[in-house]
Amino acid sequence: MKALILVGGFGTRLRPLTLTLPKPLVPFSNRPMIEIQIDALAKAGVTDVILAVNYRPDIMMAELEKFEKKYNIKIHFSVEQEPLGTAGPLALARDLLLKDPSPFFVLNSDIICPFPLSQMAEFHRQHGRAGTIAVTRVEDPSKYGVVVAHPHEPTLVERFVEKPSDFVSNRINAGIYILDISVLDRIELRPTSIEKEIFPSMASDNQLCCMDLEGYWMDVGQPADYLSGIGLHLAHMRDTEPASLATGPHIVGNVLIHPTATVAPDCLLGPNVTVGPNARIESGARIRDSALLDHAHVQAHARVAKSIVGWQSRVGRWARLDQVTVLGLDVQVSEEVFVNGARVLPHKTISDNVYEPSIIM
Ligand code: GDD
Ligand code: MG
Numbered sequence: 001m002k003a004l005i006l007v008g009g010f011g012t013r014l015r016p017l018t019l020t021l022p023k024p025l026v027p028f029s030n031r032p033m034i035e036i037q038i039d040a041l042a043k044a045g046v047t048d049v050i051l052a053v054n055y056r057p058d059i060m061m062a063e064l065e066k067f068e069k070k071y072n073i074k075i076h077f078s079v080e081q082e083p084l085g086t087a088g089p090l091a092l093a094r095d096l097l098l099k100d101p102s103p104f105f106v107l108n109s110d111i112i113c114p115f116p117l118s119q120m121a122e123f124h125r126q127h128g129r130a131g132t133i134a135v136t137r138v139e140d141p142s143k144y145g146v147v148v149a150h151p152h153e154p155t156l157v158e159r160f161v162e163k164p165s166d167f168v169s170n171r172i173n174a175g176i177y178i179l180d181i182s183v184l185d186r187i188e189l190r191p192t193s194i195e196k197e198i199f200p201s202m203a204s205d206n207q208l209c210c211m212d213l214e215g216y217w218m219d220v221g222q223p224a225d226y227l228s229g230i231g232l233h234l235a236h237m238r239d240t241e242p243a244s245l246a247t248g249p250h251i252v253g254n255v256l257i258h259p260t261a262t263v264a265p266d267c268l269l270g271p272n273v274t275v276g277p278n279a280r281i282e283s284g285a286r287i288r289d290s291a292l293l294d295h296a297h298v299q300a301h302a303r304v305a306k307s308i309v310g311w312q313s314r315v316g317r318w319a320r321l322d323q324v325t326v327l328g329l330d331v332q333v334s335e336e337v338f339v340n341g342a343r344v345l346p347h348k349t350i351s352d353n354v355y356e357p358s359i360i361m
Helices: 033-043 057-071 088-092 117-127 181-186 194-204 223-240
Strands: 002-006 048-053 074-079 104-108 131-137 145-150 153-162 171-179 208-212 255-257 273-275 286-288 290-292 303-305 307-309 320-322 325-327 338-340 342-344 358-360
Touching: 002 033, 002 088, 033 048, 033 057, 033 104, 033 117, 048 057, 048 088, 057 074, 088 181, 104 117, 117 131, 117 171, 117 208, 131 194, 153 194, 171 194, 181 194, 194 208, 223 255, 223 273, 223 290, 223 307, 273 286, 286 290, 290 303, 303 307, 307 320, 320 325, 338 342
Parallel strands: 002 048, 002 104, 048 074, 131 208, 255 273, 273 290, 286 303, 290 307, 303 320, 307 325, 320 338, 325 342, 342 358
Antiparallel strands: 104 171, 131 171, 145 153, 145 171, 153 208
């Protein structure tokens, strides 16, 4: 089978992390986000993965070549000269997608869930319409694509509305599709939104079905959602691979620690914490609901809550991060400083308290 992953866009909402790496390569639970998807696709029998890229393809290519061997798949790059939106990239990759007549998967690159792809392929085969989208339920559907099901056929999409301003339904597009190759005939090679143009027209032709996802789902393309997503993903790991999670008197709840990280025995970590490769956590530190990326360093007695500590960043002794603070690459937070809800751009030093959410440039 084939799959196309939409990896374009600038990842603006995940700045400052995306100033250093394109969004799909930002680590999530100690793996590049996109690796979680490639792993799931390979497990579902996908042999060819097309990456639809329009931004910094060079970095993506170097990193992703490694996955060809690791997951025994072929990765094709389809590089846009201008952003083609969420449907245009399918037209650009038309020849690759027409390699065989079987349907293909399409994934948004910033979503995580248990990826029930084989189940979705089977459902798609049985209903026989041109497309299937995975749907999930959320409390606030306004930032998503919303699906209204047919009154007499709950798996048939009657209406698809992208980011509605008025409430229509709380069943939303989870960003995972399986489409027949016939759908390619609906898409022209120009910037096109699959959500605003293609899905509404497929729905009015009764050619779009939906499958409810079970278990957790999150779009992790914004810092607060990234942190909620870590909690959900670790809880899923607790059920499926508990041995990967850390244990010990210094651990509370679900915590993932990379084997190369150094953690002082008298700190307290968790719940919902990921500690990346070569990170260092010193004595007496308290970390909860947070992610530490590669080579992050939390010094003695610092407290990190609901925050992301970027690559090579250092949180000084007795410092405090809270309320979705995100430190970019190589940020230094001085001793005793309190940082509340700041986004800090790479290579900055913070020597004064930041009380209100702000961007530090
Ligand atoms: N190749 C390419 N080119 N990819 C793109 C482009 C482009 O011009 N623009 C966006 N993408 C990719 C993004 O990288 C992401 O993987 C995906 O398309 C969706 O874009 P987002 O910017 O993350 O959209 P969203 O989160 O606001 O909304 C989408 O996802 C929701 C679920 O998380 C929509 O599909 C909604 O309907 C959906 O509910
Ligand atoms: Mg998104």
